[in-house]
Amino acid sequence: MARKTKEDAELTRQRIITAAREVFVARGVSRTTIEHIASHAEVTRGAVYWHFQNKMEIFHALRDQAFLPFIDQLDAAMLDETTEDPLGTIESFFCDIIRMLSEDLATQQTYEIIMSKCEYVDEFASVLQKILNNCQYFVDKFQLIYERAQLKNQLHPNHNPAALAMDSHLFFSGLLHMWVKDTTSTIFRNNAIQLIKNHMQLRRVS
Amino acid sequence: MARKTKEDAELTRQRIITAAREVFVARGVSRTTIEHIASHAEVTRGAVYWHFQNKMEIFHALRDQAFLPFIDQLDAAMLDETTEDPLGTIESFFCDIIRMLSEDLATQQTYEIIMSKCEYVDEFASVLQKILNNCQYFVDKFQLIYERAQLKNQLHPNHNPAALAMDSHLFFSGLLHMWVKDTTSTIFRNNAIQLIKNHMQLRRVS
DNA sequence: GTTTACATACATTCATGTTTGTATATAATA
DNA sequence: TATTATATACAAACATGAATGTATGTAAAC
Numbered sequence: 001m002a003r004k005t006k007e008d009a010e011l012t013r014q015r016i017i018t019a020a021r022e023v024f025v026a027r028g029v030s031r032t033t034i035e036h037i038a039s040h041a042e043v044t045r046g047a048v049y050w051h052f053q054n055k056m057e058i059f060h061a062l063r064d065q066a067f068l069p070f071i072d073q074l075d076a077a078m079l080d081e082t083t084e085d086p087l088g089t090i091e092s093f094f095c096d097i098i099r100m101l102s103e104d105l106a107t108q109q110t111y112e113i114i115m116s117k118c119e120y121v122d123e124f125a126s127v128l129q130k131i132l133n134n135c136q137y138f139v140d141k142f143q144l145i146y147e148r149a150q151l152k153n154q155l156h157p158n159h160n161p162a163a164l165a166m167d168s169h170l171f172f173s174g175l176l177h178m179w180v181k182d183t184t185s186t187i188f189r190n191n192a193i194q195l196i197k198n199h200m201q202l203r204r205v206s
Numbered sequence: 207m208a209r210k211t212k213e214d215a216e217l218t219r220q221r222i223i224t225a226a227r228e229v230f231v232a233r234g235v236s237r238t239t240i241e242h243i244a245s246h247a248e249v250t251r252g253a254v255y256w257h258f259q260n261k262m263e264i265f266h267a268l269r270d271q272a273f274l275p276f277i278d279q280l281d282a283a284m285l286d287e288t289t290e291d292p293l294g295t296i297e298s299f300f301c302d303i304i305r306m307l308s309e310d311l312a313t314q315q316t317y318e319i320i321m322s323k324c325e326y327v328d329e330f331a332s333v334l335q336k337i338l339n340n341c342q343y344f345v346d347k348f349q350l351i352y353e354r355a356q357l358k359n360q361l362h363p364n365h366n367p368a369a370l371a372m373d374s375h376l377f378f379s380g381l382l383h384m385w386v387k388d389t390t391s392t393i394f395r396n397n398a399i400q401l402i403k404n405h406m407q408l409r410r411v412s
Numbered sequence: 413g414t415t416t417a418c419a420t421a422c423a424t425t426c427a428t429g430t431t432t433g434t435a436t437a438t439a440a441t442a
Numbered sequence: 443t444a445t446t447a448t449a450t451a452c453a454a455a456c457a458t459g460a461a462t463g464t465a466t467g468t469a470a471a472c
Contacts, residue, residue, distance in 0.1 A: 003436040003451050012451085028325030030236040033427055046453050049429075116334060119234030120322040120387075128322060132388050163404040170401070171373060173380035181326075182338050195376070198369040202408055209417045209470040218417085239461055252419050255463075 013051045015041045017065075018106075020058045025109045028117045029059060056123050063127065066110035067134065070097060074141055086149035087200055090142060094172055094196045101179065102189070111180050139169045149203075156205055164203060171199050219257045221247045223271075224312075226264045231315045234323045235265060235330075262329050269333065272316035273340065276303060280347055292355035296348060297406045300378055304398045307385065314386070321386050345375045355409075362411055370409060377405050 004012070019041035023032045034055060038045045052058050077093045101108050120128040146161035146168075155164070175195060178188045188195075210218070225247035229238045240261060244251045258264050283299045307314050326334040352367035352374075361370070381401060384394045394401075 003434090003438090003449090005437065006450090009451060026327070028236065028327040030234065030325060031327065034429095035427075044453050045428090047451075050450090050452060054429090116326040119236060119325055121232070121234040121237065128387055129390060132384075132391070135384070159408065163401075164408075166401060167377060167405050167408065170377045170380035170384065170405075172376075173383060174376035174378070175380075177379060177383060178338075178341070178376065181334055184335060185338070195369075195372060199373050199376075202365065202370075202373065209415085209468090209472090211471070212416090215417060240463095241461075250419050251462090253417075256416090256418060260463090 012041070012043060012047060016043065016048055016051055017058060017061050021062055021106065021109050021113065024059075024062070024113045024117055029055070029113065030119055059118070059124075060127075062110055063114065066107050066114070069100065069107070071134070071137070073097065073100075074138065078141055078145070081148070083148075084152065085154070086145045086152060087154050087203060089145055090168065091196060091200045094175075094199075095193055097176075098179065098192045098196070108180070111176070112183075115177060115180050135169065135173070139165050142168055154204060156203075159203065168199065172196075215257075218247070218249060218253060222249065222254055222257055223264060223267050227268055227312065227315050227319065230265075230268070230319045230323055235261070235319065236325055265324070265330075266333075268316055269320065272313050272320070275306065275313070277340070277343070279303065279306075280344065284347055284351070287354070289354075290358065291360070292351045292358060293360050293406055293409060295351055296374065297402060300381075300402045300405075301399055303382075304385065304402070308395070317382070317386050318389075321383060341375065341379070345371050348374055360410060362409075365409065374405065378402075 016037060020032075020037045023036050023040050026032075027036065032055075034045050034048050037055075037058065038048045041048075048058075052061070073096055074093055077089050077096075080089065083089060101111065114127075114131075118124060118127075142165035143161050146155070146164045149155050150161055155161075175188070175192060179192055182188050222243060226238075226243045229242050229246050232238075233242065238261075240251050240254050243261075243264070244254045247254075254264075258267070279302055280299055283295050283302075286295070289295060307317065320333075320337070324330060324333075348371035349367050352361070352370045355361050356367055361367075381394070381398060385398055388394050
């Protein structure tokens with residue numbers, strides 16, 4: 001057909017990414033073909049191959065869109081170093097992420113893809129490692145906050161920040177997996193906030 | 207070729223399952239072909255199709271081999287109702303599973319497949335639901351044990367068994383994911399036992 | 413003799429990547 | 443400003459290479 005303007009081109013690029021997300025969720029990454037994505041985006045494979053080299057490049061575009069917000073969220077939460085309630089900072093961070101997932105279908109689908117509709121082999125194995133690196137980043141930040149909490153006497157004397165940080169990370173990691181994967185029941189979707197509060201309550205001196 | 211005895215046939219069946227596990231780990235479920243499995247098992251596709259209808263049936267055979275031991279393990283751990291240390295029961299259960307994973311490569315690979323080398327769509331979606339059902343089973347059992355712990359005055363007075371059970375499940379779920387997925391670093395593999403002890407220590411009255 | 417436990421051959425479908433064609437936006441030039 | 447040249451944003455066709463399932467063959471077990 002005809003050549004589009006730059007804006008139109010960027011628009012179809014986004015259309016392709018959105019279509020990919022929706023098809024990935026429904027059919028899994030490796031079972032969706034370029035043709036599936038193209039037809040769902042109402043373009044031809046030619047358009048897809050013009051914007052992306054292959055399927056993995058589309059996947060990366062998707063992943064990038066979903067990861068940055070989380071890191072930004074944590075960095076923002078870390079900024080307030082003088083809060084009287086560091087434990088509240090962590091709690092809010094967890095709750096905010098859950099709320100983001102609840103409200104933004106796109107992010108929700110992207111995480112569903114990352115956690116249960118993608119096989120981490122070959123080129124995708126590196127994606128997994130990047131995710132794990134992010135985890136380490138999170139744990140480190142959590143520890144810093146827990147150290148602040150310790151200074152404010154929010155913690156039991158025999159709890160130590162490093163252990164708490166790792167424990168919280170594992171808790172939230174588990175929660176995320178359940179929240180995202182359990183699409184049939186609503187146990188986790190409805191109670192996630194309460195579970196987070198319970199988790200943090202275990203840490204507070206009473 | 208020639209017909210084998212029943213024992214021989216069962217042996218090749220097992221060979222196929224083992225081969226499938228090893229190929230699944232390396233290439234992911236959907237990217238491995240029946241031919242990959244067959245050649246790795248040193249048979250032809252004919253043999254595979256004789257024993258299994260398709261790839262998913264092999265996957266199910268694999269999954270069954272890995273799940274039952276865990277449930278048995280928990281059931282066994284639950285048997286001793288009169289122990290003075292219920293928290294120790296949970297701790298041992300977690301540690302035993304980690305040890306099982308460490309020692310048994312087959313189980314380890316199977317979990318790697320289930321957690322990061324398989325896409326849960328279509329026929330596989332039901333597998334995910336079965337796993338989640340198992341989780342509920344675990345949480346329920348944990349709660350029972352935490353109730354025993356409460357009776358033995360092992361818990362803080364303001365902790366309640368249901369919340370602790372869910373929190374422990376999410377913790378261990380997260381730990382399992384990290385343990386299995388983090389194949390390059392050894393942080394989780396080396397420290398899992400300690401992380402479990404830390405987690406349980408958060409619950410004990412000091 | 414019949415069924416079993418496969419191996420081999422066949423037919424079909426599907427997905428990929430590449431190539432080619434083309435109409436038009438945009439930059440260059442006059 | 444009008445004209446020309448070129449790069450862009452695709453669509454359509456092509457070539458190739460799997461992968462699947464099935465059908466057939468076969469030798470030995472029972």
